[in-house]
Amino acid sequence: MANLKELSRVIPERLSSGHRLCAGCGASIAARQILMGTENPVVVGCSTGCLEVATTIYPYTAWEVPFIHNAFENVAATISGVETAYRALKKQGKIKKDIKFVAFGGDGGTYDIGIQSLSGALERGHNFVYVCYDNEAYMNTGIQRSGATPYGASTTTAPAGKASFGKSQFRKDLTAIVAAHNIPYVAQASISNWNDLVTKSQKAFSVNGPAFLNVLAPCPRGWRFPSEKVVEVSKLAVETGFWPLYEIEDGKWKLSYKPKQIRPLADWLYLQGRFKHLKKEENKKAVEELQANVDKRWKELLIKCEEAGK
Amino acid sequence: MNKLIALTGDQAAAEAMRQIEPDVVAAYPITPQTEIAMNFSQFVADGRVKTEIIPVESEHSAMSACVGAAAAGARAMTATSANGLALMWEIVYIAASTRLPIVMPTVNRALSAPINIHCDHSDTMGARDSGWLQVYCENAQEVYESIIAAVKIAEHKDIQLPIMVCQDGFITSHAVEGLEIFDDKKVKEFIGEYKSRFSLLDIERPITVGPLDLQDYYFEHKRQQSEAMKNALTIIPGVLGEFNKEFKRNYGLFEAYRLDDAEIALVVMSSTAGTAKVVVDNLRAEGIKAGLLRPRFFRPFPKEEIAKQLFGLKAVSILDRSESFSTQGGPLFIDIRSALYELDNKPLMNNHIFGLGGRDIGIEEIESVFRDLIKAVKDNKLETKVNYLGVR
Ligand SMILES: Cc1ncc(C[n+]2csc(CCOP(=O)(O)OP(=O)(O)O)c2C)c(N)n1
Ligand code: SF4
Numbered sequence: 001m002a003n004l005k006e007l008s009r010v011i012p013e014r015l016s017s018g019h020r021l022c023a024g025c026g027a028s029i030a031a032r033q034i035l036m037g038t039e040n041p042v043v044v045g046c047s048t049g050c051l052e053v054a055t056t057i058y059p060y061t062a063w064e065v066p067f068i069h070n071a072f073e074n075v076a077a078t079i080s081g082v083e084t085a086y087r088a089l090k091k092q093g094k095i096k097k098d099i100k101f102v103a104f105g106g107d108g109g110t111y112d113i114g115i116q117s118l119s120g121a122l123e124r125g126h127n128f129v130y131v132c133y134d135n136e137a138y139m140n141t142g143i144q145r146s147g148a149t150p151y152g153a154s155t156t157t158a159p160a161g162k163a164s165f166g167k168s169q170f171r172k173d174l175t176a177i178v179a180a181h182n183i184p185y186v187a188q189a190s191i192s193n194w195n196d197l198v199t200k201s202q203k204a205f206s207v208n209g210p211a212f213l214n215v216l217a218p219c220p221r222g223w224r225f226p227s228e229k230v231v232e233v234s235k236l237a238v239e240t241g242f243w244p245l246y247e248i249e250d251g252k253w254k255l256s257y258k259p260k261q262i263r264p265l266a267d268w269l270y271l272q273g274r275f276k277h278l279k280k281e282e283n284k285k286a287v288e289e290l291q292a293n294v295d296k297r298w299k300e301l302l303i304k305c306e307e308a309g310k
Numbered sequence: 311m312n313k314l315i316a317l318t319g320d321q322a323a324a325e326a327m328r329q330i331e332p333d334v335v336a337a338y339p340i341t342p343q344t345e346i347a348m349n350f351s352q353f354v355a356d357g358r359v360k361t362e363i364i365p366v367e368s369e370h371s372a373m374s375a376c377v378g379a380a381a382a383g384a385r386a387m388t389a390t391s392a393n394g395l396a397l398m399w400e401i402v403y404i405a406a407s408t409r410l411p412i413v414m415p416t417v418n419r420a421l422s423a424p425i426n427i428h429c430d431h432s433d434t435m436g437a438r439d440s441g442w443l444q445v446y447c448e449n450a451q452e453v454y455e456s457i458i459a460a461v462k463i464a465e466h467k468d469i470q471l472p473i474m475v476c477q478d479g480f481i482t483s484h485a486v487e488g489l490e491i492f493d494d495k496k497v498k499e500f501i502g503e504y505k506s507r508f509s510l511l512d513i514e515r516p517i518t519v520g521p522l523d524l525q526d527y528y529f530e531h532k533r534q535q536s537e538a539m540k541n542a543l544t545i546i547p548g549v550l551g552e553f554n555k556e557f558k559r560n561y562g563l564f565e566a567y568r569l570d571d572a573e574i575a576l577v578v579m580s581s582t583a584g585t586a587k588v589v590v591d592n593l594r595a596e597g598i599k600a601g602l603l604r605p606r607f608f609r610p611f612p613k614e615e616i617a618k619q620l621f622g623l624k625a626v627s628i629l630d631r632s633e634s635f636s637t638q639g640g641p642l643f644i645d646i647r648s649a650l651y652e653l654d655n656k657p658l659m660n661n662h663i664f665g666l667g668g669r670d671i672g673i674e675e676i677e678s679v680f681r682d683l684i685k686a687v688k689d690n691k692l693e694t695k696v697n698y699l700g701v702r
Contacts, residue, residue, distance in 0.1 A: 043510050057524065066510040066511070068518075069521065070378065071400055071404060074371060076371075077374035078374045078375065078377060081334065081376060082510055084362045084375065084379055085334050085384035085386070088333040088361070116367060116371075124365065
């Protein structure tokens with residue numbers, strides 16, 4: 001595969017600079033890398049959230065490609081409509097080009113409020129790529145917990161306090177939920193591993209039918225780390241086994257990357273202010289539980305990917 | 311040659327959709343609309359239309375997909391009733407504000423709770439401020455024809471607004487009528503090929519649809535939307551004129567029945583107007599100068615024309631098939647009363663809320679309203695109040 005510089009020469013900029021996302025925002029990095037995954041013309045849909053709000057402040061737009069935002073929970077249904085219109089008009093000979101479709105949703109717009117519309121669109125088999133840029137909370141409305149927020153993280157609706165260590169539920173496994181729809185391509189990726197991410201995006205765009213990418217896209221504001229550390233934070237999520245990289249092609253699970261040695265979760269946790277309270281003695285148990293959960297999930301993944309014992 | 315066939319209101323709607331042959335239809339069932347979705351799906355399955363159908367998982371997604379398809383430059387349609395429309399609510403507003411000419415046959419049904427599948431207008435009246443055009447039909451023939459006309463109205467370059475074509479659940483949607491059906495070709499010719507001004511599929515001219523619009527522009531966009539609604543008021547009669555000429559009909563923004571020399575009148579929409587006409591005829595036979603005004607378009611609201619029609623009447627009762635809970639009467643009453651405010655010579659006026667949840671309304675009840683008006687004229691006195699007709 002080409003390197004990033006070469007790729008960016010082949011594929012013109014689709015999300016231009018000048019948008020209003022925070023410095024070091026993982027969402028814009030994810031979007032730009034994913035949009036390198038196809039040379040075809042592409043139409044972008046986006047759910048309500050940071051990515052949409054910060055790139056389309058009227059009368060400006062950072063999108064160099066056709067873009068639609070409808071509402072918070074319905075980007076999958078919206079892109080279903082766009083893609084179906086495309087098929088209808090193509091059949092009638094009114095459109096000649098091969099156009100690709102991609103929907104971006106935050107974790108709130110995907111794991112929670114948008115899961116019905118996503119599930120419906122996947123089941124119907126529209127030819128589109130769905131990307132969840134997972135920053136593990138509702139960032140646009142001010143860092144509220146979502147179904148993707150990790151156990152123990154402090155958010156504005158699951159704050160740590162005298163009687164609480166932060167969020168008391170484990171995150172839901174959306175990638176597996178989507179995989180259960182038996183669509184052609186499902187993958188989990190991280191902006192830190194760009195080569196892996198762009199390759200997965202290429203695969204996602206090339207399959208016939210729905211494809212899904214769950215991309216870890218850290219939020220310096222919500223996770224409380226300095227913006228220049230965004231890649232490091234993403235990388236440690238992968239190296240600690242918190243965010244494994246894998247793909248499911250036609251139902252077959254495959255690990256994309258195996259850290260030489262899985263690092264302790266604490267290396268990742270304590271880079272971030274949202275877990276700061278877990279350093280306190282009384283919260284040590286929560287860290288142990290979180291570590292145990294990550295270990296367990298990692299083992300299960302190895303079994304699914306037929307990597308156990310290797 | 312027009313063809314005569316027996317169809318229900320739902321089948322009539324599906325038949326219009328078949329002839330229109332939209333590019334995209336999103337379908338989701340809800341009683342009493344379901345037959346529209348079913349009949350149209352069969353047309354697709356039988357290869358009678360080229361339409362791409364999206365069998366969505368909810369009405370929320372039906373309207374969302376219509377927004378996507380229409381923004382992509384396709385002719386898009388869906389149909390719904392009651393709770394389905396309520397579930398769409400958020401996107402119903404977005405469709406209008408994005409100025410997408412979506413046509414939606416809507417079969418009026420009471421909103422829950424308690425759950426009730428029968429007719430009243432609480433569903434579409436709830437969407438009355440969404441910026442959609444709304445036309446209310448008396449019978450299946452009008453449903454069929456209004457859906458065809460609606461395409462041309464919604465897509466008019468100076469309107470560009472979505473439209474609900476409403477019919478009464480079960481009363482119209484499930485009753486069989488003899489229907490005159492136009493030639494497929496003539497319908498296609500009348501609506502013409504749709505060319506949207508902007509499309510997401512126009513790769514060379516990328517557009518951003520649905521941006522964030524803050525204090526500096528949002529208000530202006532709403533004002534433009536309001537202008538489109540005003541435009542609709544002057545453009546619709548023109549489009550209906552073309553329709554009338556082509557298909558030899560006589561549609562307008564409203565229907566005035568024996569109103570010219572009337573002294574007392576009712577105002578009522580949809581199928582109830584049919585029953586009321588019988589009452590008017592009976593009273594006329596007795597020498598009583600009764601008349602009827604049936605608004606077809608509730609949005610845009612033809613304020614001046616309605617005021618003109620009711621001017622000079624001695625007493626009028628407005629019949630609403632929904633409650634607004636304002637304690638000031640139903641939505642039709644409130645709008646009509648406000649339309650008449652500037653008249654020097656206002657008729658005596660009251661409001662009747664009727665037929666909620668499918669409660670039947672018969673000739674006797676409608677006649678009783680007229681009898682009250684006759685008495686009011688005699689006494690020159692009528693309390694402007696809200697009455698409930700046919701409730702125990
Ligand atoms: C129906 C609805 N409920 C709530 C909101 C408020 N809202 C807008 S964006 C958002 C959170 C977005 O979170 P996420 O999808 O994770 O994206 P992020 O902002 O983190 O990028 C919420 C709750 C809304 N716009 N619509
Ligand atoms: S708050 Fe977080 S997700 Fe939102 S723009 Fe800033 S860094 Fe990105």
